[in-house]
Amino acid sequence: MRILLVEDNIALADGLSAILRGTGHAVDVVHDGASANAVTAAENFDLVVLDLNLPEMDGLDVLRAMRARQNKSAVLILTARGAPEERVKGLDLGADDYLIKPFDVSEFEARVRVLLRRQAGLHSATVSFGGVSLDLNSRAFSAGSTPLDIPARELGLLEILFMRAGKVVAKEAIIQSLTAFDDDISANAIEQYVSRLRKRLSPYGLTVKTARGIGYYLDKLPEAS
Incomplete structure (x- = not known):
């Protein structure tokens, strides 16, 4: 934020x-x-x-x-x-x-x-989506009782997407939320973070989807038949 x-x-x-x-x-x-x-x-x-x-x-x-x-x-x-x-x-x-x-x-x-x-329109200190939870006080993600170890930049991105789960977040809004005046982060860097997050979230039934030309949103993977 x-x-x-x-x-x-x-x-x-x-x-x-x-x-x-x-x-x-x-x-x-x-x-x-x-x-x-x-x-x-x-x-x-x-x-x-x-x-x-x-x-x-x-x-x-x-x-x-x-x-x-x-x-x-x-x-x-x-x-x-x-x-x-x-x-x-x-x-x-x-x-x-x-x-x-x-x-x-x-x-x-x-x-x-x-x-x-x-x-962010949230009324609880804990937010859940699929099998993953976010403790807003500690900014820690977990799947059940298993803590998820996520690097700082990816964690910031996931937090933004998680608090707007299912809604598209524009690339520009993501960059603004993740950076201060003296920081420099590109759209290409955001794409790299998204790619890494997809790999981290896949075992827990979540993914980050691309809204082409707009931004990204958090979604659930379809259950295997």
């Missing part, structure tokens, strides 16, 4: 981005409100983690501009401004959650997980 972190405290931004990348997310970081406004107008994110006390443009103004553009990214406000009227204003402007600094890292991670699940 792709996350934008908007935080002017460089040390905090570095720490949070490392945590988010460590759980397999593509993370972009900007340090001022004007950059956040420009980036959210040009790029798609599953989640925006938004400070309020930002140089150049206040975080609430960034949020207001996002929602005025019908930007539907989930927004977690992360700020030292904890007065009740500030929280109410942020939520009324369209924030999905509000976390006050200082905060516990484990709580931050839990709130991120909940928002990403909600953004």
